[in-house]
Amino acid sequence: MSLSIKVNSDTGVVCISILGSFDFSLFHEFREAYAEFIGKKDRFTIDLSGVEYLDSAALGMLLSMKSALGENSVIELKGANDFIKNILMISRFDKRFEIR
Amino acid sequence: MKLLCVDSEPIYQEIISLCAENDGMQVKLAASFDDAIFLYEQWRPDIVTLEVVLQGGSGPELAKRLKALEPERFVPIVFLTSHISDFVMNQCFKAGADDFIPKPFNEMLFRTRISTHKRQIQLIQEMYRKNRELTYYQTMIEQEHKMAHQVLDHIMTRSEHQSQNLAMTRLSATNFNGDLALASTRSDGSRMIFVGDFTGHGLSASIGALPVTQAFFDAIDSNMALADFAVQINKMLLTILPDYMFCAAYIVLIEATGKLQYWGGGMPNAYIRRADKSIVHITSTHMSLGILSAAEFESTVSTHYIYDRDTLVIASDGILELKNTEQVMLGASALESLIVSCYDDHDLLRAHHEMEAHLSRFQGESEQLDDITLVAVRNTI
Numbered sequence: 204m205s206l207s208i209k210v211n212s213d214t215g216v217v218c219i220s221i222l223g224s225f226d227f228s229l230f231h232e233f234r235e236a237y238a239e240f241i242g243k244k245d246r247f248t249i250d251l252s253g254v255e256y257l258d259s260a261a262l263g264m265l266l267s268m269k270s271a272l273g274e275n276s277v278i279e280l281k282g283a284n285d286f287i288k289n290i291l292m293i294s295r296f297d298k299r300f301e302i303r
Numbered sequence: 304m305k306l307l308c309v310d311s312e313p314i315y316q317e318i319i320s321l322c323a324e325n326d327g328m329q330v331k332l333a334a335s336f337d338d339a340i341f342l343y344e345q346w347r348p349d350i351v352t353l354e355v356v357l358q359g360g361s362g363p364e365l366a367k368r369l370k371a372l373e374p375e376r377f378v379p380i381v382f383l384t385s386h387i388s389d390f391v392m393n394q395c396f397k398a399g400a401d402d403f404i405p406k407p408f409n410e411m412l413f414r415t416r417i418s419t420h421k422r423q424i425q426l427i428q429e430m431y432r433k434n435r436e437l438t439y440y441q442t443m444i445e446q447e448h449k450m451a452h453q454v455l456d457h458i459m460t461r462s463e464h465q466s467q468n469l470a471m472t473r474l475s476a477t478n479f480n481g482d483l484a485l486a487s488t489r490s491d492g493s494r495m496i497f498v499g500d501f502t503g504h505g506l507s508a509s510i511g512a513l514p515v516t517q518a519f520f521d522a523i524d525s526n527m528a529l530a531d532f533a534v535q536i537n538k539m540l541l542t543i544l545p546d547y548m549f550c551a552a553y554i555v556l557i558e559a560t561g562k563l564q565y566w567g568g569g570m571p572n573a574y575i576r577r578a579d580k581s582i583v584h585i586t587s588t589h590m591s592l593g594i595l596s597a598a599e600f601e602s603t604v605s606t607h608y609i610y611d612r613d614t615l616v617i618a619s620d621g622i623l624e625l626k627n628t629e630q631v632m633l634g635a636s637a638l639e640s641l642i643v644s645c646y647d648d649h650d651l652l653r654a655h656h657e658m659e660a661h662l663s664r665f666q667g668e669s670e671q672l673d674d675i676t677l678v679a680v681r682n683t684i
Binding site (some may be wrong): 227259260262263264266267270271293294295296298299 | 500502503504545546547548549551568569570571587588589590591594595
């Protein structure tokens, strides 16, 4: 599995971890990963520490997640390597996401 | 499932067919070498059982012939024989046998082996089916990429032609990755340039390019202010594109005086290469077009100047991510030094060709996966 979901029972934060390449091939799987939490949870962490490559389709998928969960949701993107962090910063994702 | 039983002895024909029919298989019998070949071609069985000694030829020879008849189809050949020496067994496997069951006939052993082969046949058939499906989808996608290229090539023909002040390259890969480059000069003498990169690949990535191009030429005709144009394109893309699609872009306006204004969102750095070989970074400070609502969108424009023999170079991320044969990406610093060295030539088109030649040398034999867009602009009068 290139994607796994864990809900922290203390904090209620939903953590989605992605492994390998974060690209268009995960389009449906990624959407399904957060779909069941829409309207129920508002704090999410996307763990990118296992991601080697991320393309613009993945950026689109993250934006789509944000709009599905609503403006008040908080989505943290954590563990990105330098290459990916650079893409996130160029794309100004700090405006919509918490980048750590 | 169809089983062809090749055995010259009637008693074995009877036992094998009875046992296989109990297992729900259709069975046909062949008593000789030639019968076997005839039935194999006519009836096309899924599995064959075979005796080593046959009327009209040998079992291993028959196995070889059958395997050669339809090499693309997997039909297990199972020897069922009383000749069980290592030498014979080896001969059978060498001839292409998939299995070897010794006589006297053991029903339980026969059933177990046959069910293993059935499972394998089903897996392979499933694999063939999936393979056909994949080929179908691959062909369809290739077609879409071609169509996207054609659409883009067509709309870009309205763009300004190459000159000593403008060089634009798009090196097409099989994948259309949504790069769009447009340039045109307005009636007031200012030149406007749009270099964009839509999310995704293929036909879907080219859809946004059509309205953007239309709006670009409208803005040229009406001498629209740069910031207003950015607002307009953003609003348009926000409306027409699904929420997972956007367009990273530089929109640049260069006045005849050399005043350069730009709006940049989601793009890697662009460069002004000064005549003295120094580099000024053009940085995109905004989110890409088509993401933020009209209320959140920032249309702040930055200003620079380009003087005689300075060159503005904008490259899509396809160039930064260009890989050599060792799978190492070109990266920003190598690109920067190439820009410094190549654009020294006073002839812009020659400089641009040199740049392209360097990029293709870097790439070597490795396959270019994405389209590459490279735009160079000067303001020489």
